[in-house]
Amino acid sequence: MRVGLLGCGNVGAPLLQLLTTQADEIEARTGLRLEITRVAVRSASKERGVDIDPALLTTDAAHVVADPGVDVIVEVIGGIEPARELILAALAAGKPVVTGNKELLANVGAELFAAAEAAGKDLLFEAAVAGGIPLIRPLRESLVGERIRRVLGIVNGTTNFILTKMTEEGAEYGDVLAEAQRLGYAERDPTADVEGFDAGAKAAIIASIAFGARVVAGDVYHEGISGLTSSDIDYARKLGYVVKLLAIAEQSADDGSIGVRVHPAMVPTTHPLASVRESYNAVFVEGEAVGNLMFYGRGAGGMPTASAVLGDLIDAAANLRKGAHASLGSLAKADIRPIDDSSSEYYLNVEVADRPGVLASVAGVFGAHGVSIRAMEQEGLGDGARLVFITHTAVERDLQATLHELRELDSVHRVVSMLRVVS
Numbered sequence: 381m382r383v384g385l386l387g388c389g390n391v392g393a394p395l396l397q398l399l400t401t402q403a404d405e406i407e408a409r410t411g412l413r414l415e416i417t418r419v420a421v422r423s424a425s426k427e428r429g430v431d432i433d434p435a436l437l438t439t440d441a442a443h444v445v446a447d448p449g450v451d452v453i454v455e456v457i458g459g460i461e462p463a464r465e466l467i468l469a470a471l472a473a474g475k476p477v478v479t480g481n482k483e484l485l486a487n488v489g490a491e492l493f494a495a496a497e498a499a500g501k502d503l504l505f506e507a508a509v510a511g512g513i514p515l516i517r518p519l520r521e522s523l524v525g526e527r528i529r530r531v532l533g534i535v536n537g538t539t540n541f542i543l544t545k546m547t548e549e550g551a552e553y554g555d556v557l558a559e560a561q562r563l564g565y566a567e568r569d570p571t572a573d574v575e576g577f578d579a580g581a582k583a584a585i586i587a588s589i590a591f592g593a594r595v596v597a598g599d600v601y602h603e604g605i606s607g608l609t610s611s612d613i614d615y616a617r618k619l620g621y622v623v624k625l626l627a628i629a630e631q632s633a634d635d636g637s638i639g640v641r642v643h644p645a646m647v648p649t650t651h652p653l654a655s656v657r658e659s660y661n662a663v664f665v666e667g668e669a670v671g672n673l674m675f676y677g678r679g680a681g682g683m684p685t686a687s688a689v690l691g692d693l694i695d696a697a698a699n700l701r702k703g704a705h706a707s708l709g710s711l712a713k714a715d716i717r718p719i720d721d722s723s724s725e726y727y728l729n730v731e732v733a734d735r736p737g738v739l740a741s742v743a744g745v746f747g748a749h750g751v752s753i754r755a756m757e758q759e760g761l762g763d764g765a766r767l768v769f770i771t772h773t774a775v776e777r778d779l780q781a782t783l784h785e786l787r788e789l790d791s792v793h794r795v796v797s798m799l800r801v802v803s
Contacts, residue, residue, distance in 0.1 A: 381697040382417040384450035384475075386441050386466060387457035391480055391507070392419070393430045394686035395454065395693075400431070402690075412697050418444040420457075445470045452696050454689060455479040456507075464488055471499040476696040476705065480507030480689055486581035486597040489588060493708050502705045504692035509582045510535055510661045512684025513677040514691075519589045519665075520708060526667040528590045530630040532802065533663030534656050535582045537680045538566045538573040539605050539625040541659045543644075546613050547622055548657075553608055565659055575604035576642040579627045586663070587629035587640045593714035595629075595640055601719040603643035612797050615729065615768055619755070621646035622654045626802065637717040646727055646801045653802075720777040725754065725801035727770055730786060731793040734765040738791045742767060745789070749782045750774070764793060770801065 383399075385392055399406075399414055407413045419432065420441035438444060445453060445466050453470040455463055455477060463484050470477050472495070479485070485492065485508050496503035506516045510533070519528075534540050538560060545556040557574065560566035572578045580600040587595040605625050616623050626645045631638050647654045652674050656662040661679025666672055678684040699705050732738050739758070746753055752772040759766050771779070779798075786792050 381412055381414050381700070382449055382451045383414055383693065384418045384420070384444040384447060384453050385416055386420045386444060386453065386455045386463075388419050388421050388428055388432070389456070390682045391456040391685045391689060392454075393428045394682040395456070395689050396430050396432060398683075398686055398690050406694060410694060410698060412694065412701070414693065414697060418447055418450055420444045441466055442469065445475070446473065451475065451700060452693065453477045454693060455481060456689065457481075458483065460484050460487060464492070467492055467503070468495050471495045471501055471503065474499060474501060476502035476504070476700055478502075478504045478689055478692040478696055480505065480685055482508040482578075482581045482585060486584040489585065489596070490594040490711055493711060496705070497707060497710075500705055502696040502699050504696055504706065505585075506692050507685045507688035509585050510663060510675070511677070511679040511681060512687045513661060513663070513675050513679060514688070515586075515663055515675050516589060518675070519586070520706070523665070523667065523670065526670050528631070528665060528667050529633065530628070530666040531586050531590050531663060532626050532628040532653070534624055534653060534661050535627045535663065535679060536573055536579045536625060537659030537661060538570065539579070540656065540661070541565050542574070543605065543608075543613075543623055543625065544657045546608070546610060547617070550610055550614075552610055553606065574606050576602040576625065579625060579642045583627035583629055583640050583642055586627065587638055587714075588711060589708070590629060590665075591631050591638055591714070592709065592711055593638055594711045595638060595714050595716070599640055599714065599716045601641040601643070603641075605644050607797070608644060609797070612729065612799065616646050616727070616799070619646070619727070619770065620649055621801070622649060623647070623799065624653060624656070626653075632717065635715070637715040639717040639719070639722050641719055641722065644799055646799050648803070651802070720775075720780070722776045723773050724776070725771055725773055725803060726751075726779050727797075727799040727801055728768070728783075729796040729798075730767045730769070731761060731796055732765050732767055733791045733793065734760065734763060735791070738765070739767070741789060741791060742786065745785045746771070746782055749778045749785070751778055751782050766796075
């Protein structure tokens with residue numbers, strides 16, 4: 381099987397290395413001889429850290445797609461355009477496509493899935509979510525008959541590294557971010573990671589596959605970790621929780637509506653996700669019949685991601701040989717549930733004046749909006765006091781109304797922080 385590779389950077393170069401070292405084993409196990417015959421790059425003179433025949437290189441990606449000597453296309457250039465046009469052209473030409481492009485799939489995935497279905501060819505994308513962790517294939521194949529209620533996970537290694545350091549070393553956010561940038565875990569502009577946009581794109585893809593619906597990045601509520609402080613981490617620990625940036629996709633059993641959100645959350649220390657450290661990722665799937673499953677491993681990095689691409693490439697080549705393809709079916713229109721309609725327990729950290737009647741007035745605000753307090757702690761702050769609350773399950777809009785009114789009270793100096801609590 382002749383492979384056209386679009387992109388030879390952080391993922392493409394390790395993929396070339398894997399194909400070189402494992403070609404004989406792959407052929408022995410599958411009967412397929414995978415051969416890279418064309419490689420599209422931005423610069424043919426750039427050093428790539430892998431042996432590659434210069435004759436294979438071209439700067440014309442469209443020519444690789446159109447080349448009759450190419451059977452399967454691997455797209456790892458990233459971005460929406462020209463990746464979208466190239467993938468559509470490959471499918472129209474009857475060539476299966478393997479991609480790791482989360483941004484593309486989270487925004488125009490439905491169009492690409494429909495094109496693949498119309499062409500009767502594979503569009504495989506295991507590497508688009510959670511790097512080398514096998515997640516998409518289990519969701520679209522092994523669990524296709526499962527009624528999945530909720531998927532929640534740590535799908536961004538940069539933020540998990542930062543939160544691990546804040547939790548275990550008591551460091552402040554800014555200091556750990558700087559360290560993450562020095563170590564190469566965070567980009568010079570870390571916005572996509574630390575504000576939840578990267579995790580949001582992955583959450584949209586997960587929701588689309590888990591629930592068979594068209595969910596795009598714009599449907600996902602985002603909230604990042606840049607506002608977290610070491611005191612939030614400390615209070616979480618005292619209360620039996622750790623703080624993680626979670627991507628959560630859930631479907632209502634009542635009306636089928638889908639909620640997709642990314643935000644910091646307090647996770648009980650007894651939950652399997654609480655022990656996921658450093659730059660590792662993990663995704664927790666809750667099904668009606670199967671119960672709970674967790675997928676864990678390296679969520680990023682060139683070699684783990686290339687491993688996921690290679691697995692898809694072997695599947696695509698095998699299906700092409702058999703004249704088959706993996707179908708996603710038709711994705712239904714998603715009924716997206718806004719964040720205001722979601723429910724959770726909540727943690728609130730509130731600084732107030734230290735005088736008689738303050739606690740009663742604050743508790744009265746909670747009661748007025750139907751938010752029940754499950755636990756409360758108080759500590760002195762010089763001439764003020766800090767009140768820390770954990771609520772029972774409440775509706776988001778009621779909690780937000782409570783926060784708004786608390787900020788209007790003369791006795792409340794400030795609402796320091798609010799975190800959702802995962803059960």
